[in-house]
Amino acid sequence: MEQHNTSSRPTSSRAGRIAQAAALIRAGLTKGSEEEPCVRTGAAEIDDALPWGGLPPGLHEIAASYGDPAKAGFVMSLIGRRPGPVLWCRSRRTALEAGDPYGPGIGGLGLSPDRLILAEAAKPAELLWAMEEGARTRGLAAVVADGVTPDLTAGRRLQLAAEAGQGLVFLLATRRQSAASTALTRWFVASAPSRPEADGPGRPCWTIELWRCRGGGRPREWMVEWDDAALSLSVVSQMADRSLAAAG
Amino acid sequence: MALTASGQGGIRLTAIDVAAARLGLSAGMTLADARALVPGLTVADADPAADAKALAALTDWCSRYSPWCALDGADGIRLDITGCAHLFDGEAAMLTDLIRRLRAFGFTARGAITDTPAAAWGWARFRPKAAPPILNQGETAPLLPLPVAALRLEPESIDTLRVLGLDTIATVTHLPRGPLSQRLGDTVLARLDRMFGRAAEPISPRAVAEPWLSRMIFAEPIGRREDIDAAAERLMAHLCRELALKGQGARRLVLHFYRVDGAVQHIAIGTSRPTHTPSHMLRLFAERLEQVEPGFGIEAIVLEATRTEPLSATQGTLTAAGEIDATDLAGLIDRLQNRLGPSRVVQLVPVESHVPERAEVQAVAAVRALKRLKPPPGFILKSARPLSLLPIPEPIEAIAPVPDDPPLTFRWRRIQHRVAFADGPERIGPEWWRAEASPKARDYYRVEDQAGRRFWLYREGLYGTAEPPRWFLHGFFP
Numbered sequence: 001m002e003q004h005n006t007s008s009r010p011t012s013s014r015a016g017r018i019a020q021a022a023a024l025i026r027a028g029l030t031k032g033s034e035e036e037p038c039v040r041t042g043a044a045e046i047d048d049a050l051p052w053g054g055l056p057p058g059l060h061e062i063a064a065s066y067g068d069p070a071k072a073g074f075v076m077s078l079i080g081r082r083p084g085p086v087l088w089c090r091s092r093r094t095a096l097e098a099g100d101p102y103g104p105g106i107g108g109l110g111l112s113p114d115r116l117i118l119a120e121a122a123k124p125a126e127l128l129w130a131m132e133e134g135a136r137t138r139g140l141a142a143v144v145a146d147g148v149t150p151d152l153t154a155g156r157r158l159q160l161a162a163e164a165g166q167g168l169v170f171l172l173a174t175r176r177q178s179a180a181s182t183a184l185t186r187w188f189v190a191s192a193p194s195r196p197e198a199d200g201p202g203r204p205c206w207t208i209e210l211w212r213c214r215g216g217g218r219p220r221e222w223m224v225e226w227d228d229a230a231l232s233l234s235v236v237s238q239m240a241d242r243s244l245a246a247a248g
Numbered sequence: 249m250a251l252t253a254s255g256q257g258g259i260r261l262t263a264i265d266v267a268a269a270r271l272g273l274s275a276g277m278t279l280a281d282a283r284a285l286v287p288g289l290t291v292a293d294a295d296p297a298a299d300a301k302a303l304a305a306l307t308d309w310c311s312r313y314s315p316w317c318a319l320d321g322a323d324g325i326r327l328d329i330t331g332c333a334h335l336f337d338g339e340a341a342m343l344t345d346l347i348r349r350l351r352a353f354g355f356t357a358r359g360a361i362t363d364t365p366a367a368a369w370g371w372a373r374f375r376p377k378a379a380p381p382i383l384n385q386g387e388t389a390p391l392l393p394l395p396v397a398a399l400r401l402e403p404e405s406i407d408t409l410r411v412l413g414l415d416t417i418a419t420v421t422h423l424p425r426g427p428l429s430q431r432l433g434d435t436v437l438a439r440l441d442r443m444f445g446r447a448a449e450p451i452s453p454r455a456v457a458e459p460w461l462s463r464m465i466f467a468e469p470i471g472r473r474e475d476i477d478a479a480a481e482r483l484m485a486h487l488c489r490e491l492a493l494k495g496q497g498a499r500r501l502v503l504h505f506y507r508v509d510g511a512v513q514h515i516a517i518g519t520s521r522p523t524h525t526p527s528h529m530l531r532l533f534a535e536r537l538e539q540v541e542p543g544f545g546i547e548a549i550v551l552e553a554t555r556t557e558p559l560s561a562t563q564g565t566l567t568a569a570g571e572i573d574a575t576d577l578a579g580l581i582d583r584l585q586n587r588l589g590p591s592r593v594v595q596l597v598p599v600e601s602h603v604p605e606r607a608e609v610q611a612v613a614a615v616r617a618l619k620r621l622k623p624p625p626g627f628i629l630k631s632a633r634p635l636s637l638l639p640i641p642e643p644i645e646a647i648a649p650v651p652d653d654p655p656l657t658f659r660w661r662r663i664q665h666r667v668a669f670a671d672g673p674e675r676i677g678p679e680w681w682r683a684e685a686s687p688k689a690r691d692y693y694r695v696e697d698q699a700g701r702r703f704w705l706y707r708e709g710l711y712g713t714a715e716p717p718r719w720f721l722h723g724f725f726p
Contacts, residue, residue: 067661068701069635073726076635085577087584096639102723103596103608105633109726113596117613119584120592130584137580191726193668193700200671201696204726226726 038168039082039142043224045235046208050185051216057166059159061183063173067098070191070206073109075144075170076101077226077233080110082168084141087134089119089127094147110231115141124148128158135161135169142168149173155182176211186212192223203227205236251294252279262294266356296322306355308512311504312548313346315461318451324372326365328451339382353510365449366442367391370398370417388444392418399439405432417443460498460553462487469508469545476505476540476549480533483551484526491556497522500555501529505540506548513540517586520614521578522557528579532586581613603679604637604722632674632694634704634723644705646719651710654693658705660721665697673707694725702726 037054040047047054055078064071079086088101103113121127127148134143135158143162150158150171159182162169176188188209194202209221223236250273251263259279271286282289300322307325310317313336316328329342336342339361350357360372362383371383374394383390391398394417396409409432414420420428421440429437441447462483470476480503491497499522505513517532540546584593594610601607646655654670672693690706697703702725709717 069724069726073635076726087580099636099638099723100610101596102604102634102637103598104604105635105637105723105725108633109635113598113608116596117581117584118594118596118610119588120594121588126588130588133580133583137576139576140580191700191702193698194696194702196669196696198671199669201669201694201702201725204702205700206726 038166039078041078041233042081043222043233043235046210046220046222046224046233049210049216049220050213055168056184057168058162058184059155059169059171059182061171061173061177061181061186063176063186063188064190066174068189068191069098070189070204071172072098072101072146073204073226074187074189074206074208075142075172076106076109076111077231079142079144079168079170080112080231082141084139085115085117086111086141087117087119087130087137087143089121089130089134089143089145089148091124091127091147092120092122095120098146108228109226128154131169132158132161135167136165137167138165140165140167142170144170144172146172149177149179152180152182158182159184181212183212184214185210185216194225249290249292250282252291253294253296261291305512306350306510309506309510310346312463312465312506312550313342316451320365320369324369326368326451329361343381349510363388364443364445365451366400366439367444369400370394370443374398391443392416392421396420399436399443401436401439405436408432409436460487460491460496460556461550462490462552463548463550465548466546469542469547471542471545473537476537476542476546479549480537480551481526481530483549484529484533487551487553488524488526488529491524491553495559496553496556497524497559498529498553498556500553501533502552502554503533504550504552505542505546506550507543508545508547509543511543515539516554518582518590519578520581520585521574522559523578524559528582531579532582535587585613601679602676604633604676605639606679635726637704637723638721641706641720641722644719644721646705646707648707648719652691654695655705655719658719658721660703665699665701665703667695668698670695676706692722 037047037050037052038057040054062071062075090100100118101111101113101116103116106113106116119130121130127145128150131143131145131148134140148171158169161167171183177186188211190207192205192207194205196202204226205223206226207221207223209219210216211219224233225236226233249265250261250268252259253262254260255262257278261273261275261277261279261282263275264273268286268289273282273286273289279291303319303323303325307317307319310325310327314327314329314332316330318326320326329339333339333342336345343359343361347357347359358372358381360368360375360381360383362368362371363385367383367388370391371394372381374397375381375390376393379390396414396417397406398417399420401409409415409420412431414423417440420436425437438447442449464479464483466479470479483503487498498519500516500518502514502516505515507513515533515536517529517536519528519532523529581593590612593613595613596608597611599607599609642660644658644660646658648655652673654672655667657664657666659665670693673691674693675689675691677689688708690708692704692706695703695705703721704723704725705719705721707717707719709715
């Protein structure tokens with residue numbers, strides 16, 4: 001993997017990156033573990049907990065309870081930070097039940113509506129195919145899929161496609177998925193009470209749990225707040241570590 | 249065997265086969281007369297609609313000879329073969345081949361090649377048995393002894409001419425034009441002029457012929473998938489060279505497969521931006537080529553670009569990091585649209601409307617629109633709008649003790665939510681200038697329940713009016 005995404009980490013020099021890549025090849029490390037991240041969450045506490053300092057190219061799973069829009073909110077806040085179009089794939093059923101991303105509203109999460117390409121698939125196989133096509137295409141900010149649970153083989157294919165295209169692939173899942181997965185990181189997010197402003201709901205707040213991370217130690221959980229003016233994520237409070245719950 | 253339809257004075261024969269003709273039957277006889285002559289006659293109902301469909305299909309098939317084919321009446325097909333004959337080793341060989349193939353399909357076919365369509369019509373149908381089917385350029389003498397019916401006149405006109413003793417075309421051509429037109433109307437003269445090339449008779453082709461064609465005719469019919477793929481690839485390479493020379497790219501491509509049994513299959517694809525890259529075309533067709541049913545074999549394949557556009561010169565420019573190559577993006581959109589369907593790959597386009605569900609439309613995705621990187625001015629980017637919007641607002645059971653206040657609690661999809669904070673109302677009035685608009689204003693509230701979930705609710709109608717207000721859930725905030 002000599003090809004690195006140059007869009008983030010502007011401070012690192014070219015020579016430094018080449019040295020890093022050379023070291024990586026010499027060491028024969030597995031792909032993904034030492035790679036430069038595609039996107040950072042922007043909250044230092046969370047980025048530090050990730051071995052890559054952010055999210056690397058590959059498959060990431062973000063789950064939430066049924067009907068909780070926090071997963072869409074969190075994923076939009078992430079991909080808003082990476083340039084390029086976004087392929088958003090979903091099944092007809094998901095579009096009807098959870099609604100589609102709404103142009104006038106998503107700007108508040110830093111995602112410009114004209115960057116979205118919405119694809120609707122009738123069958124899970126088509127959805128997976130569309131995701132893989134998107135993952136292989138260089139220059140997309142991310143591929144997001146809602147309403148499909150790939151098995152291990154399909155997950156492996158997606159991971160390989162994402163590595164080939166230096167792409168970020170987000171799987172939005174309903175409820176915590178217990179099945180084994182090839183995803184590099186697995187998150188569980190939930191809407192949390194906000195700090196009210198003038199008796200109305202305040203800035204979006206979520207609890208974010210990183211419960212599985214390849215090469216990344218114990219599960220962690222944070223309470224975060226999204227600033228829709230500065231378009232930044234900040235940790236409000238560090239939650240107690242969950243030690244054993246899901247160390248898979 | 250004869251086909252029948254009810255006509256003047258009872259059921260009449262409309263078409264007969266060779267055997268019936270030998271027994272002295274003819275089209276136009278009543279069925280009763282025919283039965284008297286041939287007691288064992290097999291009859292079937294004529295089906296003009298099916299005949300027309302079959303003839304149209306056959307016309308399509310004929311486009312393997314020339315792009316300029318048209319239906320001609322209820323029983324004919326005309327082809328403009330100008331410039332095509334040499335591809336088939338000359339006119340004689342072309343006609344022989346065409347007639348042989350039509351006979352092989354089980355049709356009774358007669359053909360002629362002449363200077364004008366009208367002459368061909370007459371020569372194909374009325375020429376003497378021994379005469380050759382092809383009249384050389386400028387050769388009109390053989391047409392003169394033909395019966396006047398060869399002028400394609402109405403039966404009444406033919407009868408009138410017969411009464412006047414004008415049996416052949418020669419006799420009519422010798423008459424002065426003035427009295428002839430006074431006596432019989434202009435039709436006869438017009439037909440004569442067309443037959444002898446004094447008046448133009450354009451052929452309007454069944455399909456508008458496009459110049460972007462690439463065709464392949466096989467000595468032996470092919471049927472294997474690999475052979476079809478290889479042939480398609482060669483056609484694409486050929487067409488792309490032609491397109492590249494003219495600086496054009498294809499937006500819509502159709503592959504026509506001509507089967508040995510006369511059936512024609514079409515496979516069409518569209519592209520989101522002009523392309524002249526064979527590999528791109530092949531990838532788009534790859535999924536669809538599986539649908540080709542070769543039957544007993546495919547004898548010809550034609551690749552046609554039915555829509556082309558000039559290529560923009562910007563193609564192939566270097567892209568900076570984090571910026572997508574337009575060709576890659578176009579390729580992705582094309583593949584998605586061809587497999588999922590164009591209307592299923594969309595993008596959000598702002599619309600000037602204050603009614604939330606009308607403030608955007610989902611339009612079929614195209615690269616040009618995606619190249620704008622700044623948000624379009626039509627989208628009001630404010631956090632007072634939800635992250636996602638339900639396509640249809642869902643009714644909820646809400647309890648709001650004070651009019652104009654947000655609800656204290658509401659029930660949505662069988663789950664009770666207690667409201668912790670609420671913001672509103674924001675009144676959104678109906679677009680009264682729209683006939684279909686709902687006549688009621690909506691009062692929107694941003695609410696957060698005690699679990700921290702944020703919703704966009706609205707009340708339609710007012711308390712204290714005859715009809716009680718109704719509550720709906722319309723969207724979700726992050």
